[in-house]
Amino acid sequence: MAIRVLVVDDSGFFRRRVADIINADPRMTVIGDASNGREAIELNDSLKPDVITMDYEMPVMDGITSLRNIMIRRPVPVLMFSSLTFEGARVTLDALDAGALDYLPKNFDAVAKGTADMRRQLTEKIVAVSACRMGRQDKMAEPSVTTSKAVAEVPVTSAPLVTVAPAVTVASGTVRADRDQALAPAVRESAPKQLKGVELVLIGTSTGGPAALQTLFKSLPANFRKPVIIIQHMPASFTQAFAERLNSISSLNVKEAKDGDRIVPGHVYVAPGGMQLMVESRGQAAIRIRESDERVNYRPSVDIAFASAAKHFGASALGVVLTGMGADGREGARLMKASGGHIWAQDEASSVIYGMPMAVTKAGYVDDVVALKDVGLKLATELV
Structure with missing residues (x-):
């Protein structure tokens, strides 16, 4: 069965190009896309993807807040697209703390051209992290939860959004x-x-x-x-x-x-x-x-x-x-x-x-x- 991927980015061009790369690989398929973190939470709940690719800088709700909510509501492997700057590194490390499994450089030129290296990195990482799905759902430590005004102002259906203390230890599958x-x-x-x-x-x-x-x-x-x-x-x-x-x-x-x-x-x-x-x-x-x-x-x-x-x-x-x-x-x-x-x-x-x-x-x-x-x-x- 093909790996089901949700693509999240505020750039429509970037979403389309990433989707083209993913859909060209017979091992995976894009089942939906979102332009902000709130939509990502809703689509993760309804579409139940195997993997999410996500940007961190988006309107309505940023990627880190969205990621923390996803790890509470329905944990799923997440690949972050990251800027290769010192500040980008800090944000990416925050994302990894919040539960993201891995990251890729956000290079518009490489994505636009669909370079062989870009295609290989993206598809190989999706395949690798997709195997971690059950482990993340079964084995993730229970995080502590606190609410915040900023999050409360962006309600989503069913479970409320939260700001969570990141869990930094995840397992990759049932105990073997x-x-x-x-x-x-x-x-x-x-x-x-x-x-x-x-x-x-x-x-x-x-x-x-x-x-x-x-x-x-x-x-x-x-x-x-x-x-x-x-x-x-x-x-x-x-x-x-x-x-x-x-x-x-x-x-x-x-x-x-x-x-x-x-x-x-x-x-x-x-x-x-x-x-x-x-x-x-x-x-x-x-x-x-x-x-x-x-x-x-x-x-x-x-x-x-x-x-x-x-x-x-x-x-x-x-x-x-x-x-x-x-x-x-x-x-x-x-x-x-x-x-x-x-x-x-x-x-x-x-x-x-x-x-x-x-x-x-x-x-x-x-x-x-x-x-x-x-x-x-x-x-x-x-x-x-």
Whole structure:
């Protein structure tokens, strides 16, 4: 059955072009469109789409308010179209906090021309997030609710509109513990053990990562002394805003990584978007930021960061692979394991997209499979 998509944008031209791209793919079909956030809520209730694409700047009701109401009334995977500016990054991060699963750059030229890259990104993301629908309905944490005058002035049929505190943890499907057991039986049967000598933690993630990382870093105590490097697939204009957001909720010092940064215990470094991050240990451990080869799909790449950790840190490095599309991190995890390093992977039940964690788990490189809610505590208690 084709994936049913609702397209939401205040530009009629943009809605038509997005609909043309979606309808050209036999796996999906557009079942309706809306020009503002209020219409989006109403059509989500009546048409029951599998996926919504949404802009954030619209009349009557903005995309973030609409999204929060959708997650209360009838949760559904939402892809946000985002401006590639610093302010656009902030709004997109708000959308991810509010329940959106992923985002795409809002590029009028690319949409107007229907470029191959635009078509591929849009359709692949729709297919990927559509599988999360049942998990979001069954597993989303119950958010706290408060009403606001601004929302009350825009009534919609049936359930009232609300302003909600965003839920930052979502699951991607019914619990599949049996599958995790089959993929990593040794992990499930072994007792927890402390990791001695780990001096660097690297965390790789993609789709679902911003929310997952906020959950993780809220649980890490201020006395956690291991340096952490985050490799999150993000555009260049997003990572500074994301680092600032993590810094505001974490007890640790979080910053966007710069070339030459010394790797200091208790500090967290976010790999800059559009570039490649590597680590080195000659004398003082440090970070190197380099331009990316055009042939590398991900910028930053988990594989490249993990490979540099394998070379320079060996058995003293721990790689953690969280939710994300694709298999970035699998080759890097292989190199880390070959050099004596350690690998953890997020479990399927708590992953928004079980792509990257599944890739390293199925390849046999994982020492432990961990639910997202347990990663922070496990890092704090098992690294000695």
